Amino acid sequence: MDETFTLFVRLCKEHGIIAQESIINRLRELSHGSETVLDLSNHTLTIETCAVLGKVIAHDLAVTSVLLSDCMLDEEGAKLLLAGLAENTVVRVLDLRGNNLRQVATVAIGNFLKKNQTLEALFLEWNSIGIWESSFLVFCEGLSFNSSLQHLDLNNKIDHTGAKELAIMLRNNNTLHTLDLRWNNLGLVGGRALVDALRQNTSIVKIDASGNNIPRDVMTSLENEAIHNEDKVRLSTNTYVKTKTLSKEIDFLKSENKQQLVQFLNEMELKNSQMNVCNDSNKKTINHLQETLDERKSALNALRAKLDLSETSLQLSDEKLKDQTLLLEISRKENVEISTKFENQIKQEREQRSQLENKLHYELEDTQDKMNEYRTKLIEVERKYTMQSDQVTSLKQQVAELKSEHSVVLLDYDTRMEKERKAWNEEMKSLKSTHASEVVELRSRMEEIRKSEEARNSNMRMRQDALANELSELNAKLVQERSNHDDELRLQRARLKEEEQAQASQLQEKIRSLMSENSENLKQISLSSSKLEEAHATKVATDIELDGVRRILNTVQRQLSNKDADTEEKINHGRQELNKRIEQLMHDSTQCSVLREKVTCLEKRLADQAASNKDSLQEKEKIIDHLKEQLRMTKSEMERVKEDELLRATSLQNAILSYVQGVKKSSSTSPK
Numbered sequence: 001m002d003e004t005f006t007l008f009v010r011l012c013k014e015h016g017i018i019a020q021e022s023i024i025n026r027l028r029e030l031s032h033g034s035e036t037v038l039d040l041s042n043h044t045l046t047i048e049t050c051a052v053l054g055k056v057i058a059h060d061l062a063v064t065s066v067l068l069s070d071c072m073l074d075e076e077g078a079k080l081l082l083a084g085l086a087e088n089t090v091v092r093v094l095d096l097r098g099n100n101l102r103q104v105a106t107v108a109i110g111n112f113l114k115k116n117q118t119l120e121a122l123f124l125e126w127n128s129i130g131i132w133e134s135s136f137l138v139f140c141e142g143l144s145f146n147s148s149l150q151h152l153d154l155n156n157k158i159d160h161t162g163a164k165e166l167a168i169m170l171r172n173n174n175t176l177h178t179l180d181l182r183w184n185n186l187g188l189v190g191g192r193a194l195v196d197a198l199r200q201n202t203s204i205v206k207i208d209a210s211g212n213n214i215p216r217d218v219m220t221s222l223e224n225e226a227i228h229n230e231d232k233v234r235l236s237t238n239t240y241v242k243t244k245t246l247s248k249e250i251d252f253l254k255s256e257n258k259q260q261l262v263q264f265l266n267e268m269e270l271k272n273s274q275m276n277v278c279n280d281s282n283k284k285t286i287n288h289l290q291e292t293l294d295e296r297k298s299a300l301n302a303l304r305a306k307l308d309l310s311e312t313s314l315q316l317s318d319e320k321l322k323d324q325t326l327l328l329e330i331s332r333k334e335n336v337e338i339s340t341k342f343e344n345q346i347k348q349e350r351e352q353r354s355q356l357e358n359k360l361h362y363e364l365e366d367t368q369d370k371m372n373e374y375r376t377k378l379i380e381v382e383r384k385y386t387m388q389s390d391q392v393t394s395l396k397q398q399v400a401e402l403k404s405e406h407s408v409v410l411l412d413y414d415t416r417m418e419k420e421r422k423a424w425n426e427e428m429k430s431l432k433s434t435h436a437s438e439v440v441e442l443r444s445r446m447e448e449i450r451k452s453e454e455a456r457n458s459n460m461r462m463r464q465d466a467l468a469n470e471l472s473e474l475n476a477k478l479v480q481e482r483s484n485h486d487d488e489l490r491l492q493r494a495r496l497k498e499e500e501q502a503q504a505s506q507l508q509e510k511i512r513s514l515m516s517e518n519s520e521n522l523k524q525i526s527l528s529s530s531k532l533e534e535a536h537a538t539k540v541a542t543d544i545e546l547d548g549v550r551r552i553l554n555t556v557q558r559q560l561s562n563k564d565a566d567t568e569e570k571i572n573h574g575r576q577e578l579n580k581r582i583e584q585l586m587h588d589s590t591q592c593s594v595l596r597e598k599v600t601c602l603e604k605r606l607a608d609q610a611a612s613n614k615d616s617l618q619e620k621e622k623i624i625d626h627l628k629e630q631l632r633m634t635k636s637e638m639e640r641v642k643e644d645e646l647l648r649a650t651s652l653q654n655a656i657l658s659y660v661q662g663v664k665k666s667s668s669t670s671p672k
Helices: 004-015 021-032 047-057 075-086 102-113 131-146 161-171 187-200 217-432 435-547 554-669
Strands: 037-039 065-068 092-095 121-125 152-155 176-178 207-210
Touching: 004 021, 004 047, 021 037, 047 075, 075 102, 102 131, 131 161, 161 187, 187 217, 207 217, 217 435, 217 554
Parallel strands: 037 065, 065 092, 092 121, 121 152, 152 176, 176 207
Antiparallel strands: none
């Protein structure tokens, strides 16, 4: 254990840290003794010493348990210690009780449990791990990933949400045996969550949840589930022990049986070897006797065979002559029949090929006509779109003219108001010189101005109503044109799809028929080739058998060879024509694919045009909405101007009335 002390001192010197005397003394005691427990309880540890201790523990020394209870650990120090312990594979017990660990330390413990897979007992009593939900969730995730921890002590202010996270962990963990949850704040919800988790977990043997405000029935259910798991573990251990003993007994019996089999096989091999020696000697004597008998029989059989061969050779020569003459006649007849059949088949294929060429030519002409019709339809649709765009531009011009007229009317109205204000000011000046007569004139003028203003306001309202009606009519026309255009596009798409489907089905049927005809022709060719091969085989056989009659049948063989050459030329010609026909069919299929691509291009163009039309209509609707907003703004401005004018008129009336009253008072006081 001297390694821990020397390594601690060396790292402190390298990092320039003053080592704590209490820790040095404890490490000296550990180095002189034979203990495997690093007990630093009730020793205050700084962050620097925690960092050095973490590096020391990471070296897998002979320390199996680390006790750090009531050490007043800082969260950063605990993080550094746990980082070193995560790399250790020897420590089995870790005690961190009474250190008031909080959020950062709980996250570090969770990460430590994810990495370390050798720790068996963890004591975390009297800390504050369960206060923060996010950090406690990381801690529970680390427990769920850990597969070595067996004992866990948690007294860390855990509430019902933390209990739920623990329950999720227990569903995933199958290594914990004892769980101490005393003096937390789990409550009824947390207790029920733990009960549900223990019903799925089979490793928890002991759980203590006293002092958590859990009802008695929930506590009993928890204890029952733990007892049930303990019974299961006992049964599993008993079965494991029994299976071990049985496996040992079975292995022992197997070894004994193997030994007995080996002995029996050795005895059988000895007996077989003795039997083989006897059999070999007997076989040699029997073989010698059989050889002498066979030699005598062979001599007699040779004499008999010579006699039989001489008789059969004479008979076979006569029969061969008759058979060869018959075969020659039959081969001539078959060659004539085959040549006639091939000629008829070639004529039929030529006629069918001409018919197919005519059909394909007519179909190509029909497709070209349909494509021309589609092009004319597209031109008409584009022309309609241009007409609609021209109508929209004209509507925009009308709206702009209405705006300009409205602005001109407003300017005239403002100039008139200014003139009237000036006139009112002049009249006010003249009122100072003239009294009663001018007051009557002012009243008459005010009434006339009011009438004119009311007439103007009525005219403006009429104009606004007319503009609104025109805008509503334009909107209705646009909506109708849009719906009509959409209906036309839908009808054209449906027609195009139907025509494409009909053409595709027709072309597929034609291709199928041509493929079936090709297969039939290939079958006929294969049959004819098989027949020719059979005839060639018969010819070769006759050539081999008739070596003595070649001089007589040279002329016949020449004729047959000439006929074979003619038939082979005809077959090659038929194959070439079939290949040409297949190439034409492939060319037609490529043309069909080209037509399909063109149709898809047309569909894409129609879709693009429809999208552009929709965009243009949306832009027009936006313009119309903008014009409506402008009209609404002008209406609000007109109403505001009217209100201002009414206020001014009332103020003028009040001023005139006050002036008249003052004049009356002055006139009434002057004679006095």
